Structures are given as C-alpha cells and as structure tokens.
Amino acid sequence: MTLLEINDLTVKFYTQEGVVTAVDELSYSIERGEKFGVVGESGAGKSVTALSLMRLIDSPGQIESGEILFKGEDLLEMSKSEMQRIRGNEIAMVFQDAQTALNPVYPVGEQIAEAIRHHLDYDDQEARERTIQLLDRVGIPEAEARYDDYPHEFSGGMQQRAIIAMALSCDPDLLVCDEPTTALDVTIEAQILDELEALADDFDTAIQLITHDLGVVAQVCDRVMVMYAGTPVEKASVEELYYDPKHPYTVGLMSSIPRVGDDRERLQTIPGTMPDLVELPPGCSFHPRCPYAEECCTRKDPPLLDPETGASATSDTEHSAACLEYTGDLTGGLDYEVTVDESVLEDEAQYAGRDHNV
Numbered sequence: 001m002t003l004l005e006i007n008d009l010t011v012k013f014y015t016q017e018g019v020v021t022a023v024d025e026l027s028y029s030i031e032r033g034e035k036f037g038v039v040g041e042s043g044a045g046k047s048v049t050a051l052s053l054m055r056l057i058d059s060p061g062q063i064e065s066g067e068i069l070f071k072g073e074d075l076l077e078m079s080k081s082e083m084q085r086i087r088g089n090e091i092a093m094v095f096q097d098a099q100t101a102l103n104p105v106y107p108v109g110e111q112i113a114e115a116i117r118h119h120l121d122y123d124d125q126e127a128r129e130r131t132i133q134l135l136d137r138v139g140i141p142e143a144e145a146r147y148d149d150y151p152h153e154f155s156g157g158m159q160q161r162a163i164i165a166m167a168l169s170c171d172p173d174l175l176v177c178d179e180p181t182t183a184l185d186v187t188i189e190a191q192i193l194d195e196l197e198a199l200a201d202d203f204d205t206a207i208q209l210i211t212h213d214l215g216v217v218a219q220v221c222d223r224v225m226v227m228y229a230g231t232p233v234e235k236a237s238v239e240e241l242y243y244d245p246k247h248p249y250t251v252g253l254m255s256s257i258p259r260v261g262d263d264r265e266r267l268q269t270i271p272g273t274m275p276d277l278v279e280l281p282p283g284c285s286f287h288p289r290c291p292y293a294e295e296c297c298t299r300k301d302p303p304l305l306d307p308e309t310g311a312s313a314t315s316d317t318e319h320s321a322a323c324l325e326y327t328g329d330l331t332g333g334l335d336y337e338v339t340v341d342e343s344v345l346e347d348e349a350q351y352a353g354r355d356h357n358v
C-alpha cells in the first residue's frame, strides 16, 4: 500500500489582502521508504503542504478540500487525539530552525528521552539508553557525555542532528523535513544530508524533503515534485529531472544550482518573482517569467501531462509536466539545452565553496 497519498488538496488563507490559494488541487504520493523531494522558490506552497499533512494549518488558513491518505486512512477525517498519536509516532517533522525546536532550559538528551518515554512507553533507563544510541547514530561525538548538555552548548549542526535524532526516536514511517539544513554551513549541510539519507535507509523511513535547492534534492531523493504558485509543474525521478527536464521553470531552477569551479557570478536566478497568490496571472501562472511564453499561455492553464504522449498524468505517470508545449499549443517550442554536471548527482563535491546567500 502507498504510504502517503494526497489527492486534490486545496489550502487557502483568508487574509486582509484577500484569499490566498497557497496550495491548489495538489496530488502526489510517497511509497514506503521512498525519499521524495518537494522543490520550488519561496511562496510555492511547500511548507503549507507539509503543515497540512501534519494537520497544523491554523487560522486564517483552512484546508478547503482534498484527501490526505496515510496508510489508506484519511488524516483529515481523524479526531484530534488520533492525529496526536500519528504526529511524532508515525509522521515526524524536522524544521529549518533547530533552535526553536529545542527547549533552551532542558538538557538535549532529556528532551529526546522525554519524547521516547511519551511515545514508546519506555522507562527512564531504557529511554536514556536509546537516546544515547540515537545521538551517537546521528553523529554526535561522545554522546553519553553530551546527554546532559543544554542546547546552547551544541553547535548549530549538532542541534540539527539532535532534532533529527528526536524525530527518528519513535521510528516514524514518514519524516517530513522542511529546509532541514538551510541555516547551516555548507560542509555541515552535506554531512547531515548524507546521514539523513543513511538513517532513513536504516530505519526504513520515507522522507518528504522540502527545499528550494535542487542540489539538495539530488543528493538525497529518489523522486521530486517541482512546485510553482501552489501547484506541481513537474514530477519525475531525480535522474529524469536532471537529464531531461520538461518544464521551463525546472530548467530555470537548475541553472541556479551552483557548480564546482564555476567562477561566474553564480546563480542566474529566474527573472521576476512568484506571482501574487490572491490573483494569479491568467492562463499558465508561470507565463510572465517564462522565456518561451506565447499568446496561448496567457489564456490556457496547462494540465499536468505525460510529455511523451500528451495524456493526462495519473499517479502512475513516471514523468509529468504542466506546459502547453505538451498539449501542442506552443508553436515556437522549448528551446533549451541541458548540460548536466555529473557531480551534482553523485556526491557532495558540489557543496565545496558553496554560499547560501547567493
């Protein structure tokens, strides 16, 4: 059975400026043990998607419609207490900012042990032992000695490792990581991503990894969904997406992956910004920024299609993209060439000298 299946999820925020459709009829699925990337610029709806599946959307936000099937059961129909059991136990989440996730006045080890006692019914000694094992497993040196350290005695990277240990402590089936390494130094980022991947394999935990960085997805994920303005514009395996991207937005994101030895002024960002989600541009919402846009793109909203056949995408479609090129409407075509830097797909060499501020 598919571990997570999201069908036609729509989430809106009722703000003073108007109704923001942050996620619009979104569908995707994650298999057991799979590492699934969700990528897009700020405001694409990545975090809202993650918070929805934890049922953590608060006013002025509202889940309007759709289903979130976890092991076949709709999380949107569960009671609060059933949902509390799922959170932390079966689905755990790692946020970008470890500092806010750790309580500054309790020792780090105690915080993890507390989560273990709460969810797994271990006694004090068992919880302490499991905590030390986990701290060791996520790469914290002298884990036993550091058990009683307070969060401020840990570096940023160690704090994030501790959060990952806490998230994995109850052996969840799904770990949702929202920009887990964005705040960290690049070398530490690469190490933590490596460990996250290995841990997910060891624990047979699926990962939904949210990031604005396709390089991070390449390092960790099997499959990826590219989001723009609340909807997926492309879904594919990581290899397919890198070697044969089908959507102009994906191509734009790819040119923002920093390359080793590339001494050009890095990062050609895609010109323009994410549209106002209160009032999306008519037609394809990417058209104002798309170098290939034609008149039809201002009128027609492209559906997700199999680019090879032009058939509507289903959950079985391996590679899908939402562009009028695949409905046959574009006359000029998509004229881009992709040069793949193999190192991006292979190892963390790409992270050398990388700068998060680009």
Ligand SMILES: Nc1ncnc2c1ncn2[C@@H]1O[C@H](COP(=O)(O)OP(=O)(O)OP(=O)(O)O)[C@@H](O)[C@H]1O
Residues within 6 Å of the ligand: 013, 015, 020, 021, 022, 040, 041, 042, 043, 044, 045, 046, 047, 048, 049, 060, 061, 212, 277
């Ligand atoms: N609490 C809120 N109130 C009003 N609007 C919100 C709220 N939270 C999210 N939104 C809207 O939802 C849109 C999508 O936000 P989301 O945080 O999911 O984007 P994201 O892709 O995760 O970006 P980022 O990388 O910046 O977190 C935002 O542009 C914003 O307009």
